[in-house]
Amino acid sequence: QVQLVESGGGLVQAGGSLRLSCAASGRTFSTYGMGWFRQAPGKEREFVSTINRSGGYTDYADSVKGRFTISRDNAKNTLYLQMNSLKPEDTAVYYCAVGWGRQPGAYDYWGQGTQVTVSS
DSSP states (O other): OOEEEEEOOEEEEHHHOEEEEEEEEEEEGGSSSSEEEETTTTSOOOOEEETTSSSEEEETTTTTTEEEEEEEEETEEEEEEEOOOGGGOOEEEEEEEOOOOOGGGGGEEEEOEEEEEEEE
């Protein structure tokens, strides 16, 4: 079992930045990959980024590549998502999850989500 708690969401103007955090507890953090997904109202949950258990390999959706950076601190059991140059279309609830890859079905545990709102 893994428990995940996201934080760091909020309201920001277009062009601004936010850093999301995901605190994990339960299983040893360094033994599993992690990912970020997001879901906007009326839309399906979509892949944002993923990172392997060591942090040595990452993958990003084309829509966020070059603007978002995923990272992890295995000593602090925490996953991060640094979001720069935010756009109104980035507005969504952001979820962290345990797993690897681009498909939501490949993830076992999910956090409750944190709202990110980008105003134009």
